Amino acid sequence: MKGFIGARQTTLASEVSLTGTGVHSGAPVSIVLCPADGDTGLRFLLSNGDAEGTEIAADPRSVTGVTLCTVLGDGNGASIATVEHLLAALSGLGVDNALIEIDSSEVPIMDGSASCFVEAIDEAGLAELDAPRRFLKVLKRIRVEDAGAYGELAPHNGFHLDVEIDFDTKLIGTQRIEIDVNPGSFRRELSRARTFGFMKDVERLWAAGLALGASLENTVAIGEDRIINREGLRFSDEFVRHKALDAVGDLALAGAPILGSFRSHRGGHRLNALVLKALFADADAWTMIEAPRYREVRHAELSHRLAAANFAPERS
Ligand SMILES: [Zn+2]
Structure with a gap:
């Protein structure tokens, strides 16, 4: 079943499990994606170790680390790293509510993209809930600059991304992607x-005890003058597509689908977090709106389909 963005909140129709490896710890990890009630949002539940039973919400206030990946914590020492690709898959496919049980402190890296999480969500299916979907509507431009990089959110009727990267190696160089994000475009253009x-x-990261689980199975490795992976790239501009995927995951921390346009130049997890923080710090910059109820739509019978199509461009 394909994801959809309709007027009501969604959750998973059933539980689904995945196992993999933490890219930073190198440790095995199991996660179970579970259905959750309306207005729960996306929440992690630690299922073993000292922090067993701890819940951590996917919320900008939970962000405790932004180096190499996005880390969420409860403020008492419990944390979950590398949340961004899983949150991107859930948010990208229009899943508003889910409980993510995890037996480690890091979401598994899988193949380095969101595609395994997309497959898992497809396997579970989506269920509509009674609760009306809420959107975070951006009301004015918010811009954050950080050492030659910038990120901004601006008003827009939909969720639009404009991401540009600029690396000093000709294997990447300058790449830019502009995309209206919906379940179909997310799946096709970003998730892989x-x-x-x-x-x-790599050696520097290993010396620091990081990237212990990184391998050619889950990372595109860039050498002096070539891509090391034998299979090559999945897209000629796979790098900027991955940065856009990361942005979808980091912006999922907003807690509701965003009606706004996000732009970043040489950005990353840190800048994404700073932009959300700046948005929420300015009460005039955003508001929460509910999706219109069908019965409130004028010319009910005819407009019903139009309204549904507007919120669900990839419904089929
Ligand atoms: Zn990433």
Whole structure:
């Protein structure tokens, strides 16, 4: 079943499990994606270790780390790293509510993209709930600049991304993607783009106890003058597509689908978090709106389909 963005909130129709490896810890991880009630949002539930039973909401206030990946914590030492690709899949496919049981402190990296999470969500299916869907509507431009990088959110009727990267290697160079994000475009254009890293950085990361689970199975590795992975790239501009995927995941922390346009230049997890923080710090910059109820739509019979199509461009 394909995801959809309709007037009512959704959750998963059934539980689904995945197992994999933490890219930073190298440790095995199991997660179970579970249905949740309306207005729950996306929440992690730690299912073993000292923090067993701890819940951590996917919320900007939970962000405790933005180096290499996005880390969420409860403020008491419990944390979950590398949440962005899973949150991107849930948010990208229009899943508003889910409980994510996890037996480790890091979401598994899978193939380095969101495609395994998309497959899992497809396997579980989506269910509509009674609760009306709420959207976070951006009311004015919010811009954050950070050492030659910038990110901004601006008013827009839909969710639009404009992401540009600029790396000083001709294997990447300058790449830009502009995309209206909905379940169909997310699935086709972004979900399969893998994370990437430079071979010259690997030893430094390993020395720091990071990237212990990184391999050619889950990372596009960039050498001096070539891509090390034998299979090559999935898209010629896979790098910027992955940055856009990361942005979808980081912006899922807003807690509701965004009606706004997000633009970033040389951005990353840190900048994405700073933009959301700046948005929420300015009460005039955003508001929550509910999706219109069908019966409130004028010319009910005819407009019903139009309204549904407007919210669900990829419904079929
Ligand atoms: Zn990523």
